[in-house]
Structure formats: structure tokens, C-alpha cells
Amino acid sequence: MQLSSDAVILRVWPVNEADLIVSFLTRDFGKLKGVAKSALKSRRRFGGALEMMTEVRATFADRPRQDLVRIDHFDLITSPLRTPVDYARMTALSFYVEVMEQALPDRNPEEVAFRLMTTVLNHSAAGQFWPSITYFSLWMTRLMGWLPDLHVCTVCSSSVLESGAWFHPSADGLLCRLHAMSASAPLSPESLHLAQRMLRSPIAEFAVQPWSAQRGADLRRFAIQSLERHLERRLRTAEALRRLATSVVPHSETSLATTLE
């Protein structure tokens, strides 16, 4: 049976002579893998729609007793390549791909995750990727059910707004001063406030202002650490993001944002 759904391309790799395997996140059927026959020859069926994080209308067929769907064609909706992609932005896009690939099970419809992905993509086009990465990491942690209430200490339920908030690589959520373990890192009051705003506001509210790599860096570390702990692996692209944020050669948007703050 032929099916179709809006989708975001995650990863593409070659198989056989001219075929491709594509991993893609659909709105209606969850994350799927499929084979695109002769994709390297047919620009008509896949032209311009096979890049990472491209949004497409996907038409495909499920095959009995087969893990891979048969991809018939992708119709391009929008591509991240319509604006210039520098190293920093490529790293951000790769981070989204890695998190989606690792966190979401195949064939499990996750409409909210799909909407999160497309909104984040729409708001990271203008080089504002630090708020997008922070928002995405925090929301993915919540959507996966890995984010406890950020108002209270997860051990004693006392308010962290008063005592200050800490986080630790081996603990969920936030800890009060008393329950912070050694090697806990503080979450600044500004970042705690930012987290609470991000969990109730659309991304558009954050992606408009200039934003340095330092702003919310502790919150980003907290969210990425939570993802990594539950995925039981280090995210390769998170390390690249960390290097980017602390790079001694400032990235153009970063230096602009720093100047404006």
C-alpha cells in the first residue's frame, strides 16, 4: 500500500550501485528507514531532497516482512541549504540528526517530536543556533520523559528557586544545595528561569534576540547530559558543539552577539 507523509531527512547512505538507504522522520508513522532505488540516477524522483534535515513530502510503500520501506519519491518542501551552511550550522544540524536517530524508536509515531524538529529548523536558519540547540535539547529531554519538575530538588522536593540549583551527570533533574553531590555543577538563576520559560513558550520568543554561546551554556550542558545519560552513550556531535562554544576564534554570530550584549 502506498503511503505518504511530511518528513524530515535524517541520514542517507549508499548501498549497491545506485541505491540509497534513507533514515527519515515522518509526521504520521514515526522514524522509518527505506530504500530509494536508483536514487543516484533519478533526479526526477529525489532531486535536491536527499540532504540532511531537508523537509519533504515522502511517498513510500510498506513491504510485508521487510524492515525497509520502499521510497517512491520525495517532494521538496524546504531545504536548510537555501541559506548558507557554515561549519557551525552544519554541526547544529548534525546534532539534531544524532539525537533523533538515537532517541526515537523506529515506527513509533511521534508527532510532537516531528513538530519540534520542524519548528527548530525554521528558527535556526538565520544563524541563531544556540537558542535552537538549547530549546531542542531541553524539549527532547522532556518529550522522552526524562525531565523531572525543574522547580524542586529531585531528592527532597524543596524549592531550588530559593536554595540554588545544581545538576550532576548521574542524577535526573535538579538538586538543592544540601543534596548536590561532589562534581555537581551549578545552574545559574538566569538559566533556571530560561528553562522554565522555554518549557512554556514557543521557540520564536527566543530565536529573535542575539544570543552568545555563553548564554544558557549551563542549561544546554544539563539537557545534553540528561540525554546522554538516558541514551547510555556520549553524543559525538555534542562534543563538537562544546568545542564550538568554547572556541578561541569566535564565530561571526557569536562575536556579534557578544558585542551587542
Ligand SMILES: [Zn+2]
Ligand atoms: Zn534536596
